[in-house]
Amino acid sequence: MTDRGLLKIVLICGGPSFERGVSINSARSILDHLQLFDVQISSLYVDTNKRFYRLDLHHLYSNTPEDFDYLLSLDDGLSVAELQTELKTCDLVYPLIHGIYGEDGELQSLLEAYNIPFIGSSSGSCARMFCKWSATQYLKQLAFETWPCTLLDLKNPSEQITQFLSKYGKVILKPTLGGSSLGVHVATCEHSAHTAIHSITKKYGHSILLEAYCKGSEFTVIVMDHSKGPVALLPTEVELKSSELFDYRHKYLPSEQTHLHCPPRYPAQTVNTIQEEAEQLFKAFDMRDYARLDGWVVEGKIYWTDINPISGMEQNSFFFIQASRLGLSHSEALAYVMNHALSRYSLPSLMLKSCPEKIKVPVLMGGRTVERQVSLMSGANVVFKLHASCQYEAVPYFLDEQDKVWPLNAIHLVSHTTQEINHLFAKQHQIRIGIATSILTLRRRLGLRDIELTEIVPITQPISLNDFCRKIRRSDNALVFIALHGGMGENGYLQNLLNHYAIKHNGSGPQASQLAMDKYAFGLAVNRFQIPKLSALPKLKVETRARPASYWSYITSILSATEIILKPQSEGCSFDIYMCSSEREFDSVLEEKPNQIFIAERYIQVDSLYAIDKQIVHEVFEGWFELTVVVWESSGEYEVMPPSITIAKNKILSEEEKFQGGTGINLTPPPPHLISLNQRKMIQDSVKILAQKCRFKDYCRIDLFFNHLTNDMVIIEANTLPALTASTVLYHQMLGGKIKRNPREMLEACINKQISAEFVGD
CATH class of the missing domain: 3.40.50.20 (Rossmann fold)
Incomplete structure (x- = not known):
């Protein structure tokens, strides 16, 4: 216990697996929901080399570990003695590392060696669950149904592959030591199977499980521990509408192609059997506190495929979905699991903060x-x-x-x-x-x-x-x-x-909102303001109906460009955006979107930036970077936050990279070797003038290209109601402002302004 009598909780996240981005998401979610209790929270981050670092809590609002990995390269991390001291000062550790190191028992073994209380199953229990092949063999010993699979002989896999393909027509290949979504491949022939093997071994470097392709119904079920025995919640059925696999993208990025049903659309007896068997497995593997078990229903039979000792804890994870069906809020469900662990170590339960009427x-x-x-x-x-x-x-x-x-x-x-x-x-x-x-x-x-x-x-x-x-x-x-x-x-x-x-x-009033939404009008306004070094690209309205002959030649000639960007005139910032480098691509877009009014503008090639081993690799093309800048307005005073530099994997920033935690990379603020402090101030000063002239209110996000060689700025667009998703750059930048506000404080401050102000129309 701390001097103030508060429980000290340490979140451990990151890790060496490719699921470290999901681990950050889980830790961020836990941090949010623990705010309701009288606890002291800190975080430890484990890098890909299994080295521990103290992690400022604001880094948990990053999209990916790569957002801050380059900062950690300046730090040697914690020594063994420092780590042990750090852990000894806490009351309870919450391991939130997914995949290798977090779920295979290694982290739990370290905590057990230091005699540190922690949430979740023991090291031995995790080790039994984590290896898919070993877990399957144990399931067979326990007389549970298992789906046909074999451990692939990587020296001579052809015979096994041919045998499974001839018998089942389609196969699944996945790493035996990994999560339930990453590295999973479907193969329909020996060639595609060998391609999958190469991909898995190159990325994961360990043994591979070969499975028959399953055409049944996939489900997942959460089990919560209780002093009188484990309790399986209502399972979730996964309905895929146009994909062969419930892969990483379908699991973590909202998509109309995936529908989750809870309760599942199964007969009552099937649901009861899933719950009963899940509870039996929880006991058989000697699990503790909570776990997630995945399986399939095929022709009325239940097959178990994955056992996860550390369930993902994102805001809309299976854990919270199934808890909601019991009437439990996120905080209540989390407190239940944590209190079970606290009682095991004879520690006091979580206490709610005292709050007035809200x-x-x-x-x-x-x-x-x-x-x-x-x-x-x-x-x-x-x-x-x-x-x-x-x-x-x-x-x-x-x-x-x-x-x-x-x-x-x-x-x-x-x-x-x-x-x-x-x-x-x-x-x-x-x-x-x-x-x-x-x-x-x-x-x-x-x-x-x-x-x-x-x-x-x-x-x-x-x-x-x-x-x-x-x-x-x-x-x-x-x-x-x-x-x-x-x-x-x-x-x-x-x-x-x-x-x-x-x-x-x-947010802003009607006039400012309307101006920002219309990309054509906004571009004209930006140029009319005549802010030094800041402009908008020339734009053309593109009508998809009754377009003239040689439309492509006409547009590229007017814009003096060989590659153009097409984006909706009055729509959001990340959807229906196309890069066209040929007449064929251009016509294809217009035919696909016959009712859309597009804006065409010259494509700007940004410099190449990569995050590799905590280092930022920069290859200069023409000197352009893509930046995002958040503006905070209060009573007519404007503060422009330190910008973020975005790193896109392809030519256009994707929906995932912009909104989904665990994907896009945003360096906030940009390292000085990329954008100097003087350049950063110049950008902030120019954006401030733009926001004032547009009369943006409360908060907004402005996207722009910045040329670090010439100091030119090209405005892309302004968003008067930018996304407030779990890891938006808006939160990163607000935490770097003059008054550092965490996301909850930022939202409270925004509402405070409205509550205290007299109503004034636009």
């Missing part, structure tokens, strides 16, 4: 734009962040594709997509019945109080957007936090509507 703040998310999935991520993240606030209680609402507004609760907020939310609304009666059969039993087995089913699955109906505004107007604080992206959320429509009802809101 002010309710409606948060609106969803919509019908192509950015609706990002909006869901943003809105849910705002709700989760504010859950730990002692000032505000976020009340979530969902705007559907018919512009109807629905109230949301916990089971909606852990959904991966807006389609899943729509499904929950459409099937709310059936889902209530599916949960009702087991919810009371499960809660009692876990020692939880009985609750009404309406607290978990309320039967709700939507209201019109105007009725929603009237409802908010009648509340004590007429305020809406907008978490929409694109469309009516950023083009001024919603801002005008809220102004009509005298409802305060975050």
Whole structure:
């Protein structure tokens, strides 16, 4: 215990596996939800060489470890003695390393050697679970059904591959020592199988499991420990609509191609059997506290394939999805697991912070734009962040594709997509019945109080957007936090509507929002402002209908370019953006999007930047970098945050790299050898002038190209309601501002401004 009597919790994340990005996501999520308790939290990071570092908590809001790995290269890390001292001063360690080192028992063995209390299974238990081949053999000994598989003979694999292909037609190859999503390949012939082998051995460097391809239904189930025995929660069924594998991308990036069903669409007896067998496996492997077990249902039979001693703990992970079906919030579910571990070491349970009555703040998310999935991520993240606030209680609402507004609760907020939310609304009666059969039993087995089913699955109906505004107007604080992206959320429509009802809101007013959303008009405005060294590229409107002959030649001639970027005139910043270097590519885009109005502009080739072994490798082409700059406005005063330099794997920054934790790399601020301190100040000063002239309010994000050789700046676009997803660069930069605000503090400050201000229309 600390001097103040607080429990000291240490999160250990990172690790040598390719899942270290997911590990950062898990640690960040745990950090958010522990804010509700009287605890002292610190973090240790393990690099790819298994070296420990003290990690500032703000680094947990990074997209990837590469965001800060280059900073760690300046530090030697903790010595063995320093690590032991660091661990000895904590009350409880939460291991959050996925894959090798975190789940194979090695980290747990170190903690056991130091006699450090920790959450999760012992080193011996983890070792038995982690190797897929060994775990399968143990499952067979226990008389559980296992899917046909064999350990591949890497010296002479052809015979085994031919045998499996002839028998099953299609095979799966995956590393035996790895997570459940990375390095998994489908092969339909011997050539593709050998290609997969080469890819796996090159990247993972260890043995390979060869499996028959499964055409059944995939599921996953969380098991939570209790003093009277383990309790398996309601399983989640994974429905893939257009893919052969539930791979890393489908698991961690919201996609309409994946639908998660909880409860699953299985017969009651199948669900009961999954739960019973999961609990038996939890005991057989001598697990502790919690675990995630994956398997398949094939023709009524249950096959177990993966046992994960450390479940992913992202905001909408399987753990939190299944906990929500019990009526448990993220903090409550997390506290349950942690308190079970604390009791094992005779330590006191977590204590909630004492908070006064909170002010309710409606948060609106969803919509019908192509950015609706990002909006869901943003809105849910705002709700989760504010859950730990002692000032505000976020009340979530969902705007559907018919512009109807629905109230949301916990089971909606852990959904991966807006389609899943729509499904929950459409099937709310059936889902209530599916949960009702087991919810009371499960809660009692876990020692939880009985609750009404309406607290978990309320039967709700939507209201019109105007009725929603009237409802908010009648509340004590007429305020809406907008978490929409694109469309009516950023083009001024919603801002005008809220102004009509005298409802305060975050972000800019109608005129500034409309200007920023229209990329053509915004480009003209930027050039009209005549800010030194700052401009926008010449742009052409491209009509997809009735386009003239030689359209490509005309556009490239006017723009003096051989490669052009096509982007929607009035849409978000990451969708439907195309780079065209030929007439064929250009025509293909216009035919694919017949109703879209595009803006064409010259493609700018940025310098090549790579993050390799904690070092930033820079190859100069023309001197251009892509930067993101966050602006914070309060009472007419503007602060421009230290910029972030973005590193894209391909020519255009992808949706994953921009919004999904564990993918894109953003260096905040850029290292001085890339952009000097004087250049950084010049960028911030110029962006400040731009934000003032545009009358942006609260906060915004401005993307631009900067030439480090000439100091020229080319504005890409401005976002008046930038994404507030779990690891957005907005959070990185706010933590680097004059007043360092963590994400919750930033959201509170934004709401404070609205609460305290008199209503003023645009």
